[in-house]
Amino acid sequence: xxxxxxxxxxxxxxxxxxxxxxxxxxxxxxxxxxxxxxxxxxxxxxxxxxxxxxxxxxxxxxxxxxxxxxxxxxxxxxxxxxxxxxxxxxxxxxxxxxxxxxxxxxxxxxxxxxxxxxxxxxxxxxxxxxxxxxxxxxxxxxxxxxxxxxxxxxxxxxxxxxxxxxxxxxxxxxxxxxxxxxxxxxxxxxxxxxxxxxxxxxxxxxxxxxxxxxxxxxxxxxxxxxxxxxxxxxxxxxxxxxxxxxxxxxxxxxxxxxxxxxxxxxxxxxxxxxxxxxxxxxxxxxxxxxxxxxxxxxxxxxxxxxxxxxxxxxxxxxxxxxxxxxxxxxxxxxxxxxxxxxxxxxxxxxxxxxxxxxxxxxxxxxxxxxxxxxxxxxxxxxxxxxxxxxxxxxxxxxxxxxxxxxxxxxxxxxxxxx
Numbered sequence: 001x002x003x004x005x006x007x008x009x010x011x012x013x014x015x016x017x018x019x020x021x022x023x024x025x026x027x028x029x030x031x032x033x034x035x036x037x038x039x040x041x042x043x044x045x046x047x048x049x050x051x052x053x054x055x056x057x058x059x060x061x062x063x064x065x066x067x068x069x070x071x072x073x074x075x076x077x078x079x080x081x082x083x084x085x086x087x088x089x090x091x092x093x094x095x096x097x098x099x100x101x102x103x104x105x106x107x108x109x110x111x112x113x114x115x116x117x118x119x120x121x122x123x124x125x126x127x128x129x130x131x132x133x134x135x136x137x138x139x140x141x142x143x144x145x146x147x148x149x150x151x152x153x154x155x156x157x158x159x160x161x162x163x164x165x166x167x168x169x170x171x172x173x174x175x176x177x178x179x180x181x182x183x184x185x186x187x188x189x190x191x192x193x194x195x196x197x198x199x200x201x202x203x204x205x206x207x208x209x210x211x212x213x214x215x216x217x218x219x220x221x222x223x224x225x226x227x228x229x230x231x232x233x234x235x236x237x238x239x240x241x242x243x244x245x246x247x248x249x250x251x252x253x254x255x256x257x258x259x260x261x262x263x264x265x266x267x268x269x270x271x272x273x274x275x276x277x278x279x280x281x282x283x284x285x286x287x288x289x290x291x292x293x294x295x296x297x298x299x300x301x302x303x304x305x306x307x308x309x310x311x312x313x314x315x316x317x318x319x320x321x322x323x324x325x326x327x328x329x330x331x332x333x334x335x336x337x338x339x340x341x342x343x344x345x346x347x348x349x350x351x352x353x354x355x356x357x358x359x360x361x362x363x364x365x366x367x368x369x370x371x372x373x374x375x376x377x378x379x380x381x382x383x384x385x386x387x388x389x390x391x392x393x394x395x396x397x398x399x400x401x402x403x404x405x406x407x408x409x410x411x412x413x414x415x416x417x418x
Contacts, residue, residue, distance in 0.1 A: 003053045004085050006077040010035050012046035031071045072104040099141035128174040131157050142182045150187045165195035200385035202352040214317025222295050228277040230353030233346050237302040239294045249278045265374045307346050311339035354382040
């Protein structure tokens, strides 16, 4: 009877002595760094060994200390043994020496991203790398990837998935970063699909008045906090009373390792907030003296549904544009009667914060610090957004055309145009 069994062992050093022990495998099938030793589970770094029987003899193949590589080697060996058991001829890949398994490289890289980057960043990389692997089924190793695999197969997969130009550009950038980490840069960031840079959107004074008017007291304070601080969604989610100095009128974005939060680019910053917001925060704190978070959910945990809350308020207040299309549980819907209007989103408060300060005369370097941007170029895009809106611009434009006699359009002319 053909052998179909293979397993992993691990050579580890415990208490100054070397042992060969069985590694712990999670129910999901993932191999861990831990091993069984004297009836206990211990964390023991070491090198893996792939073992199986062939022609009645026990075979061993030394591997590295990589859990993903060990798991990948075991999977492939089991597939080979299964194929041989069914009488199939398996041709061993002689060109694999010195190559890195694409599946293993992706798995290890995603582990690094998950530990060191934001949750949304990890999801973006997971999406991009998943599409890369599925779009290139014949590439078993990183070194098998060629320029065509990215410029044709990967980009085609993104287009067939219906992704927008900006999303395609971002996911392509994630692949470039991954390949650079693998020392296999077959493409560069300049090869990414082009996209049209859209104008920065802000809430007008009228829109803010209508939105806040549709809120209850608690909702209004949350979104006035977004506007008054210019903070990102997770910065508001994890905001605590310890971050607010109600005497100085400031809010500081701080890392909270115990809560799994760290600021983008790992930079803490302090933002002065308007007196009206300070006043309302003081009143809110009196009403919630025992709360750690400023805006918790019903279980005193970070509220992860702030965007949903905003869209529900816009729908409830009849503020939706009624022209946005989306899907709800797989069915097409519009924002006429569903909370899916694209005119209302959280980051728009941040755009509004930046543009309002620049229009008020705050210099761009200061706005950069308040926003927490790592470079001035990112903040400078807001200067373009306020172009033509500064005080005195309207007078200059009118003065330019003052010498040209422009007659007002008659009502009869308007009717012919319509």
